Amino acid sequence: MPTRTVLLVATLLVLAPASAQAYIDPGTGSYVLQAVVSAVAGSLVALRMYWQRIKAALGSRSESPPREVPESSESAARDPQDT
Amino acid sequence: MSAEDRATRQPASFRDPSGFLFFRDGVLLRQVEASYAVHLRALHDSGLYDALVGSGALVAHEEVALELAARPGALAVLRPEVLPFVSYPYEWCFGQLRAAALHTLRVQRQALAHGMCLKDASAFNVAFVGARPIFIDTLSFEVYDEGRPWVGYRQFCQHFLAPLALAAHRDLRLLQSLRTSLDGFPLDLASGLLPWRTRLSPHLYAHIHLHARMQARHADDARSDGGARARRATVSRRGLEGLLDSLESAVKALRPASPKTEWGDYYRETNYVEAAFEAKRERVVQVLEARSPGLVFDFGANTGEFARLASERGAFTLAFDVDPVAVERAFADASARRDERLLPLRMDLTNPSPALGWAHHERASLVERGPADLGLALALVHHLAIGNNVPLDDLANAFAELVQTLLIEFVPKHDSQVVRLLATRADVFPDYDRDHFEAAFARRFVLRESWSIPGSERRLYLMEQRAPSD
Numbered sequence: 001m002p003t004r005t006v007l008l009v010a011t012l013l014v015l016a017p018a019s020a021q022a023y024i025d026p027g028t029g030s031y032v033l034q035a036v037v038s039a040v041a042g043s044l045v046a047l048r049m050y051w052q053r054i055k056a057a058l059g060s061r062s063e064s065p066p067r068e069v070p071e072s073s074e075s076a077a078r079d080p081q082d083t
Numbered sequence: 084m085s086a087e088d089r090a091t092r093q094p095a096s097f098r099d100p101s102g103f104l105f106f107r108d109g110v111l112l113r114q115v116e117a118s119y120a121v122h123l124r125a126l127h128d129s130g131l132y133d134a135l136v137g138s139g140a141l142v143a144h145e146e147v148a149l150e151l152a153a154r155p156g157a158l159a160v161l162r163p164e165v166l167p168f169v170s171y172p173y174e175w176c177f178g179q180l181r182a183a184a185l186h187t188l189r190v191q192r193q194a195l196a197h198g199m200c201l202k203d204a205s206a207f208n209v210a211f212v213g214a215r216p217i218f219i220d221t222l223s224f225e226v227y228d229e230g231r232p233w234v235g236y237r238q239f240c241q242h243f244l245a246p247l248a249l250a251a252h253r254d255l256r257l258l259q260s261l262r263t264s265l266d267g268f269p270l271d272l273a274s275g276l277l278p279w280r281t282r283l284s285p286h287l288y289a290h291i292h293l294h295a296r297m298q299a300r301h302a303d304d305a306r307s308d309g310g311a312r313a314r315r316a317t318v319s320r321r322g323l324e325g326l327l328d329s330l331e332s333a334v335k336a337l338r339p340a341s342p343k344t345e346w347g348d349y350y351r352e353t354n355y356v357e358a359a360f361e362a363k364r365e366r367v368v369q370v371l372e373a374r375s376p377g378l379v380f381d382f383g384a385n386t387g388e389f390a391r392l393a394s395e396r397g398a399f400t401l402a403f404d405v406d407p408v409a410v411e412r413a414f415a416d417a418s419a420r421r422d423e424r425l426l427p428l429r430m431d432l433t434n435p436s437p438a439l440g441w442a443h444h445e446r447a448s449l450v451e452r453g454p455a456d457l458g459l460a461l462a463l464v465h466h467l468a469i470g471n472n473v474p475l476d477d478l479a480n481a482f483a484e485l486v487q488t489l490l491i492e493f494v495p496k497h498d499s500q501v502v503r504l505l506a507t508r509a510d511v512f513p514d515y516d517r518d519h520f521e522a523a524f525a526r527r528f529v530l531r532e533s534w535s536i537p538g539s540e541r542r543l544y545l546m547e548q549r550a551p552s553d
Binding site: 022023024026027028029030031032033034035037038039040041042043044045046 | 098099100101202203232233234235236237238240289290293294296297298299300301302304305310312313316317318319321322323324325326328329
């Protein structure tokens with residue numbers, strides 16, 4: 001993300017109302033579960049990222065260029081009918 | 084002139100305090116309230132709006148004069164791009180609900196990449212332009228507050244994951260239950276209905292089975308702790324990305340259960356005379372080219388063969404069929420062609436989509452979303468008149484509410500398809516013949532032309548709705 005965007009978002013965050021209450025009920029159970037699931041899923045994302053880096057470091061001598069970010073929004077923006 | 088006199092709120096637009104849709108002099112506008120200022124600015128300044136609209140992922144809008152606001156206190160008034168037809172999740176086939184789910188996740192990821200986040204994940208926020216899903220709620224974006232769990236998570240599981248999992252692992256027909264559960268499929272019910280083996284999928288286990296248990300366990304928390312536990316839950320940015328990965332994997336792994344249905348193989352299996360089919364096709368093309376309709380409803384469209392003739396000639400065409408497998412095929416075919424004018428929908432004409440939701444106004448009935456310029460009712464009349472005992476007069480009345488011009492095929496009693504319908508039941512249709520058909524429809528329509536279909540006893544009629552004074 002360009003620095004300008006980061007700065008802008010940071011500014012907006014400061015300006016944003018402190019108590020960001022959702023207009024729909026997110027559900028306590030859903031929040032608690034989400035915290036647990038995302039902790040696990042987040043570590044998987046991190047592991048995969050490190051694995052990609054290791055692979056890239058090892059493979060960079062042979063062919064493909066190293067990829068920093070394994071999951072970009074572009075990678076998901078291909079085709080609605082991905083099958 | 085008083086600004087308030089001619090502004091009427093769109094009836095479904097009342098939940099989100101950030102703003103609402105309204106009509107002014109027939110034009111659809113969106114009032115954005117001052118409370119949404121930070122988020123609207125971020126949407127534009129972060130580049131998210133341009134990125135989403137540029138790729139066709141989000142409905143475009145232009146800002147119009149503030150004086151057009153429906154009521155005082157508006158921050159801005161937007162005029163959104165208007166879609167030819169808004170379909171609802173309970174009318175979609177499996178592939179459409181799946182495409183809408185993946186689209187929602189895609190929009191959410193792109194929002195995150197721009198420092199924003201979706202504040203809900205309702206399936207009603209997605210519509211289809213032909214086979215292409217498009218996000219239609221501009222006010223669903225908010226500035227991402229790192230650490231905060233995703234507010235839309237529960238809704239995503241209820242609106243998308245649970246019905247898709249049920250359709251994939253239990254029965255495709257369960258998708259129709261979305262008509263009665265407008266806020267998505269209850270997770271405890273989904274968990275109970277899904278086969279035990281779905282617990283072996285880590286994604287489905289977490290997002291549905293465990294989710295349902297956690298909901299039950301924490302159901303009374305808000306009362307006992309005043310929401311403290313919910314406020315304590317945190318989700319890191321990487322965690323949120325992992326969660327989205329997991330939801331995406333869960334959705335992508337699902338495939339529709341494929342039962343053999345009555346209509347899926349209609350074109351392949353009937354002894355349809357080739358010449359008759361060709362002749363009918365030519366007449367349809369002739370009518371389409373002479374009338375160049377903007378909106379076409381094809382009733383009983385099967386896999387969309389005839390509907391495609393209309394969409395290829397520029398009409399936004401709804402291909403309605405009762406059979407989920409036929410709609411599935413039509414959608415897969417339209418998606419493969421990236422067709423933006425043909426929208427297949429599951430619709431049972433004997434029980435079409437009613438007005439639903441709060442005060443019957445939230446979701447419009449099929450009739451309220453019409454009328455179409457042209458309706459096609461090919462090889463359909465006998466299914467309604469004989470298969471469902473609908474009197475011919477009532478049939479004419481129903482079509483008169485749905486379309487301006489009608490191209491309808493009459494299938495006589497001695498046609499092999501009708502003989503088949505009557506094979507196992509008493510013939511209680513003494514009036515089912517050409518004369519009675521013409522008389523019934525003449526009450527509501529003016530007959531313009533009719534043609535016999537060579538190689539069959541069937542007949543095609545082109546008719547226009549009578550003006551009330553006729």
